[in-house]
Amino acid sequence: MAKRRASQELVDVAGDVSSVRITPLGAGQEVGRSCIIMEYMGKRVMFDCGIHPGLQGENSLPYLTNEDLDELDVALITHFHLDHCAAVPYLLCHTTFKGRIFMTHPTKAIFYTLVSDFANLSGEDALYSKKDVEACMDRIEVVDFDQTILVDGMQITPYRAGHVLGAAMFMVEVAGMRCLYTGDYSRVTDRHLSAADMPPVTPHIVIVESTYGTQLHGPxxxxxxxxxxxxxxxxxxxxxxxxxxxxxxxxxxxxxxxxxxxxxxxxxxxxxxxxxxxxxxxxxxxxxxxxxxxxxxxxxxxxxxxxxxxxxxxxxxxxxxxxxxxxxxxxxxxxxxxxxxxxxxxxxxxxxxxxxxxxxxxxxxxxxxxxxxxxxxxxxxxxxxxxxxxxxxxxxISFSAHADFDQTRQFLEELAPPHVVLVHGEFNEMMRLRTALEREATQKGWDRALHTPKTDSSIYIPFTQQHTAAVRGRLADEPAKAGQALRGVLVQQGAIDQILHPEDMSTFTKLTVGKVMHRQAVAVSKPFSEVRLALEVMFEGIEGSGCLPVKSVQPQAAAGSSSGGGHPPEDEQAVCIGDIVMVRHRPGSPALGYESHVVLEWAGGSKGDVVADAVLAVLLQAAGEPSGAAKAEAARQAALAAGDVAGALRAEMQLAGVLLAAQFGPVEVLEAAGQIQLQVDGAEVVVDHVHGKVTCASEPLRVRVEKVLQRITEALRPCALDFED
Ligand SMILES: [Zn+2]
Ligand SMILES: [Zn+2]
CATH class of the missing domain: 3.40.50.10890 (Rossmann fold)
Structure with missing residues (x-):
């Protein structure tokens, strides 16, 4: 296939609104016991699991009992300070939590030292033993800065947070929704650490510490x-x-x-x-x-x-x-x-x-x-x-390496998230920061909502999924207009999704296009003329755009189009319905060991499958038709052979009656009057079989019956016969 120019444009594919739940189990309008739950599309993440240094024993824990901990997929620990990690051994050894847990290498090393020391010093109030700390070390997995890991379909990337050695911010992406949790962070380089990174992508939600509120640290x-x-x-x-x-x-x-x-x-x-x-x-x-x-x-x-x-x-x-x-x-x-x-x-x-x-x-x-x-x-x-x-x-004299007001303001301005959740701050500082950030957003016309959930309360942030895809190849020849429907294949591969014409697939992707052909055989003892009639009544009888022509095709062509190969028997006949489904009829051959049957062939796809289903229904109905049709047909053939025109006409009327009954329900054949009478939904229909006239009070019904009758007559009288003589 010729290479097409790589023209492309970006289009939004769809938008679904769902919500993200944020629940601080600790550090909501307080400093201490940082532990924040984020849930979206059935995925649950715990950010940090620390203790409150101002409280003792179980009171110092986050509100762990109010969350289904066994439903959590992953816990992400930002740094080794006790208010962010000291409840981890409790979480792993004394709760139903069974998810994965991650920290950076230095955090894990120092976590062990500090938390063991904490367990020793806690005395009677200890939440866990030194043994528990040992036991949980095996379960803690390590992750490097800038390394994206996949957990249960979520993409998780830690970035440098400044603050202390090994401190990380975590970006979590779930089904296109990105949430950044800063933990404690500092945007200032100091004697031994770099400043916090600026993540390269914009999150929809930033959960940020507010420890220093609107205070400034000074140089x-x-x-x-x-x-x-x-x-x-x-x-x-x-x-x-x-x-x-x-x-x-x-x-x-x-x-x-x-x-x-x-x-x-x-x-x-x-x-x-x-x-x-x-x-x-x-x-x-x-x-x-x-x-x-x-x-x-x-x-x-x-x-x-x-x-x-x-x-x-x-x-x-x-x-x-x-x-x-x-x-x-x-x-x-x-x-x-x-x-x-x-x-x-x-x-x-x-x-x-x-x-x-x-x-x-x-x-x-x-x-x-x-x-x-x-x-x-x-x-x-x-x-x-x-x-x-x-x-x-x-x-x-603060050296605590938390962001001050200017750092937080600039960080959020650069990241530009539509939602900011403040945590890790005492009520007054947090509210001052909230007011200042809201005022700035209003003045500058930014789309930014601020949230300050309390510990153990949830907020729900709506998120509209914006899928963006690049339109490439022949579909991009004409620039897309707003609201225009685009038909193509959505390929999700690599950094950006693409919408392609099926024939451009091999140019822009490593995918190849294949066609799945279906073939199905149905035993049918009827003559093919009857099968064809039933198909014509079904498909050509549909009025308007749904009409599918039933066309004769050469059996050779039909056989050639299939992968069956071989020469078709001489008496094989075939029709194609709407160029979608091929129907081949093979009369039985005792010599070759098979009975009379019909073979359907179609290309897989929603349209082909629907039409093939309908054809199959017609064939099965035809196969199960009352024996009257076969009997009448036999009588008609016999009368024709004997030159008994009147007998053939009577038999044909019986046959027409049977075929009409198959379409419209019970009929009465009045041989002497040359009439067939039927009732459809309470409306009387009288068919003058000799002259092919239909009378009925309902015009649409009359036209329908007349059309069916016409098909029947055409099928039964391939050549014009003059019955008047
Ligand atoms: Zn800290
Ligand atoms: Zn802290």
Whole structure:
């Protein structure tokens, strides 16, 4: 086939409206226990499964019991922070969840370390054992950034989210609907991580964190200066600095900063910097392993054989016992929200001294001590219930690598999704962000709806499926007009669907066009003239455009058109109905061992199948006709042979009566009057057989009967016979 020019145009194929369900089981109008369900076309995805750091035991879990967890297809975990992943062992070991679960490589490595530590530290409130954590590691599958995986017909692609090592945003595509879940993300490059990626395709829904609402972080350099100056001031005046922070993630960013600052300020080098945590050393090993996933500064340092995570001025300690607490120092300790553990012990020991400083660098979650002290209370309550005066300085300098207002605004402007769902934000911050984003959309005339579902409530977002297909080949010769119907084959292959003329298939695709021929044999003992008559009555009797001519064809041609081959018997006859179905008649041949039969042949397809079905029905009806027809035909043949014209006419009238009865129901043959009388739907019809006249009060019925009679007469009298003589 000649190559056709690759002209093409894009057309929308169809539009169906259905809805996407979004249900936050946690992190709806709150920060903590991130867990969001997205359901579309029967596919269910869980984004994250974390705990609430401000709550204990089962209360800290997402509302897992309110979802049919055994119906979930997949869980996608964005990063290793406990509010995004610490409920995973519970999900895998203590619920009916049986779907697949994915994380990036570094997330899985650090998840194991942090979640085991969390299980150990939870004591009586533990949601699962260390054994459960071990058990779930085998079920967690890993995925690389930019790698698209197929799960149950869904396409899932993780992109870099900034935030912490290994943090991912997930784009999920279900039947043409794309939903992006950002998790925690940052669009700013820092000392060790790249900024979050801009996904290359526009999602219909973006589920985005709103932690910082409409706040702005200010330049990183300014925050770094405030941070290092505050620390330097404190230690120079003999004070101690407490940095409560998650042991892995932002901690390493701050250690890079402090190590470099200490290197540039030799007078500080006698003052120790400690990272005190059971998992800090493991964390450094993981960081040293995954340098390839960090930003260009780190790559460059590695090229010069310097691993920036081999710190010169930082001492990594396994616990609190080894801290030399007898003078100025900087201590990084967990947990970050001061709920318990070493950071809480040091806070209670140091908070009464006004020379000391506490710097909150992570986002402080509601309901935690870290959040409470930001409101500058005069006293705090110790874990033993003792009222302690708070004289130490408390500063909040954010290094938590969440997007601020400008980052979120620009990210959404570039992605331009029609629907934005805000999660991972406290009510007030979330509403401020919602109002600001709505105002911007209204001012600029953007099509953007904002949603802020509460935890454990669902929203339904309508989605109209827009199928786009390229029209190629001869179908694209004429530009398509709006609303114009297009007939072709829709080929779904490769990046874009195509609509093609069947004969262009092999030019534009690897597909070839084949024709399926059907052949069916039916035993028919009737003479072919009767078969043909029945077919003519059926197909030519249809008035209007539905009329299909029944044409004689050469049996040779008929045989040649089939794949049967061989020479047809001499007495074979054939007709073709509407050029669609070929009907060949083979009289029985005892010598060849077969009885009289009819063979149908047609090309597969809706039209051919329908016509073939109708032909088959006519043949089966003809085969089962009352014996009167055969008897009358025999009498007619005998009378004709004997030259008995009157007898032949009578027999023919009987035969016509039988054939009319087959079409219209019971008839009465009045031989003496030369009439056939019948009733159709209460209307009397009188057929004057001798003159071929039909009388009836209903004109349409009269015409119908007359046509049938005409066919019968033509079939019975191939040559004009004058019965009047
Ligand atoms: Zn996080
Ligand atoms: Zn978070």
């Amino acid at each position: 990183r350099e300014t925050r770094e200066r405030l941070f290092t100056e505050s620390i330097a001031r404190t230690v120079r005046s003999g004070g101690r600095v407490l940095l409560p922070i998650v042991a892995i993630g932002r901690a390493q960013e701050l250690l890079l900063l402090l190590d470099e600052y200490w290197a540039r300020h030799p007078q500080l080098q006698g003052i120790p910097i400690y990272q005190a945590s059971g998992v800090a050393r493991k964390a450094l090993n993981v960081f040293a392993t995954y340098v390839a996933m960090m930003n260009q500064d780190i790559q460059k340092a590695i090229q010069f054989h310097r691993n920036p995570f081999h710190f010169k001025h930082v001492q990594v300690l396994k616990g609190g016992a080894a801290i030399d607490d007898c003078g100025p120092c900087v201590v990084m300790a967990t947990p970050s929200m001061l709920q318990s553990g070493l950071s809480r012990d040091l806070f209670e020991a140091w908070c009464e001294n006004s020379h000391n400083t506490v710097i909150i660098a992570d986002f402080a979650v509601q309901g935690t001590l870290a959040r409470d002290i930001l409101a500058s209370p005069t006293h705090v309550m110790s874990r033993q219930g003792v009222k302690l005066p708070l004289r130490a300085k408390v500063e909040a």
